[in-house]
Ligand SMILES: Nc1ncnc2c1ncn2[C@@H]1O[C@H](COP(=O)(O)OP(=O)(O)OP(=O)(O)O)[C@@H](O)[C@H]1O
């Protein structure tokens with residue numbers, strides 16, 4: 096093959112220019128914005144200050160929201176793992192056509208707008224919603240579900256489940272089904288076969304799924320916006336309010352950047368841990 | 379073949395019920411004849427579907443989203459196909475960096491992208507401008523297309539292209555006659571995935587749309603935070619129907635599981 | 643100078659020489675095989691001729707024309723790839739017509755040529771099939787047809803038969819040979835199967851670690867392997883270590899007649915003899931006596947392991963419909979005097 100120096104650059108140039116201009120530049124501008132002072136009457140100040148970072152990282156109100164965001168994201172991740180991994184395993188043991196049909200059912204909702212799904216849950220969980228009606232029919236006391244953390248977690252689990260099921264499913268696809276059967280013929284009990292042969296694969300998928308689910312849950316916007324109401328804020332809805340209602344852009348930018356940094360740090364640390372583990376299990 | 383036991387099947391039934399419940403409820407409530415969100419116990423009615431057309435803002439938002447999706451998906455294909463070819467076929471300094479740059483929107487929360495675009499557009503005086511909105515969506519959806527294009531190129535037997543070359547085809551003819559048709563499923567799958575993602579995008583768009591360019595998800599979000607009536611259910615049901623149709627197409631041309639692997 | 647000539651052709655990847663100073667001259671209409679173990683540089687050589695790999699140095703001449711720096715799409719050679727590389731989205735006829743289309747041959751002439759060449763490879767009636775609906779052997783023939791239809795001056799085949807099962811491979815060897823003979827196309831075929839190289843080529847080029855070590859007609863290659871590597875790589879060989887003494891072999895004290903050689907007296911030497919050159923006879927009447935330890939039935943032949951004073955010797959006998967011998971029998975072994983050859987100095991003295 097002849098080596099060509101110019102062609103690859105010509106091919107990537109249009110995209111690269113667009114991405115540099117619209118990914119790097121705005122992020123830098125936002126970083127600069129977060130360093131500007133803000134005054135409620137005169138707006139964004141020309142001076143530079145770390146005041147917003149100091150405020151956000153010391154104020155109990157913001158820290159409380161961050162803590163709630165973390166808690167909800169972690170709980171969502173845990174529940175997704177507990178539901179998604181076994182479900183993926185069950186799917187992998189089904190026969191076609193059921194297997195493809197149910198795979199579509201489980202991961203298909205991924206393509207349905209989050210607003211639609213959040214709205215569906217607000218109907219189900221509302222005070223006169225189906226869940227409450229069912230509870231009353233069973234003689235249980237009516238409970239307020241909507242606008243609680245429970246509602247947010249339920250809906251987040253619903254939205255995030257595919258992100259857990261997909262990586263587990265793909266790692267299970269790499270497992271030769273004969274291997275599990277071989278373990279059984281060698282005298283392993285079904286439980287031992289599951290633990291020794293299937294679990295290591297599932298765990299790898301679950302670990303990468305957890306990262307995605309946690310990251311997306313921590314920055315989720317529509318679900319807390321529609322199911323948490325005005326009072327129960329998470330990081331993303333907080334940023335939205337700072338921008339749209341308080342009009343304090345520098346503070347909003349500060350919070351958004353902190354979300355980004357936390358996301359990246361967690362992602363890197365986690366990736367490193369998972370890679371170390373993969374090296375250990377896969378030799 | 380190993381079989382699932384009864385406990386597994388019960389678990390599976392519950393999960394499927396959980397996944398489908400909100401979607402099914404929406405589709406049922408959309409047909410209610412009542413004035414409130416309620417199940418259509420007393421017969422079906424299309425009144426809330428008709429009501430959509432009394433809300434021109436919804437119709438306009440739908441058109442905005444449709445145009446936005448078509449334009450951004452098409453532009454992202456125009457960017458991702460050449461970029462994918464360069465990344466897959468050549469080794470050049472900065473290749474990994476460029477690849478990371480193109481995929482970076484996948485690891486930046488949409489919230490942060492929205493805030494960042496808002497700042498840029500405000501400084502450019504372009505807030506609410508439709509072409510800048512398109513550009514912002516191109517950024518968000520290009521990684522999906524690029525990933526599918528790269529996967530398609532990766533799965534291509536390179537000796538097929540070498541064969542065409544030795545039979546006398548010019549490099550350009552090799553691309554148009556051999557490479558392009560063979561990666562077409564990847565490209566069209568990427569286009570559709572980009573369209574759906576653009577059409578559904580809320581978190582970033584809510585920061586950068588203006589009253590004239592409001593997209594359908596943003597309109598629905600605003601509407602749902604203020605009042606909730608069965609019309610929301612009707613709009614949602616239509617979106618579910620559209621998505622289901624797109625899903626079937628995607629599944630046919632590429633296999634849904636392959637397309638969605640690792641997507642976020 | 644031959645029709646196709648490679649002159650000190652060399653390909654280096656960094657410090658590593660994939661092909662080193664290859665000189666080869668191929669006559670018009672000749673069928674030449676490149677034979678060698680995996681990784682010895684066969685594909686690299688072929689791809690340099692095709693123009694898909696750029697040589698580090700050296701020259702490629704075709705009929706007096708310098709091809710070295712010609713683009714692959716301008717060389718006009720026919721190539722059959724190891725994976726066949728059929729265009730999966732085109733039918734058999736479209737695959738075969740592709741090269742003609744690139745040459746702007748008009749439709750009628752194109753269809754006629756495609757029809758002829760498909761008849762040549764016995765695929766008439768398969769025009770509208772797609773590659774995925776063909777068997778391995780049919781795909782291979784489409785690939786050959788696609789390469790031949792442009793009437794290339796040289797046909798290059800990279801392990802064209804390695805993906806086929808043993809029986810089909812044998813059939814296709816003769817098929818390839820028939821097609822090559824009927825078109826008279828100069829052909830270079832890469833293979834790591836020595837039987838294949840021997841059976842269908844006019845000459846065999848043996849490569850070891852990027853270098854060419856012998857070029858000869860199959861029969862001469864088999865009878866006079868130039869290196870110890872070739873003697874064990876091509877066909878089966880008994881190898882016995884001994885000493886060159888008084889114009890013959892002395893193996894563990896047993897004196898045996900041997901083909902003349904340049905060895906000097908008392909040099910430790912490896913002696914070699916093909917199993918099929920040895921015949922069984924009554925004890926005492928052959929060159930050496932021994933006891934059969936194992937008898938393997940191979941269908942068309944018997945393979946006997948005979949323990950002798952000179953060491954273990956494998957003997958191959960054609961199957962004539964009766965059991966020639968059993969394990970445990972004492973037998974004599976005889977061979978034509980010059981069948982035993984001094985192959986070279988022994989690696990370690992005996
Ligand atoms: N692009 C490359 N970079 C570095 N080394 C290479 C490259 N291509 C081939 N090689 C090396 O060159 C040597 C010869 O490769 P080649 O493909 O010609 O072998 P081959 O004889 O065709 O083997 P096989 O029978 O396995 O196909 C191998 O050791 C291979 O590893």
Ligand SMILES: [Mg+2]
Pocket residue numbers: 684685686
């Ligand atoms: Mg090879």
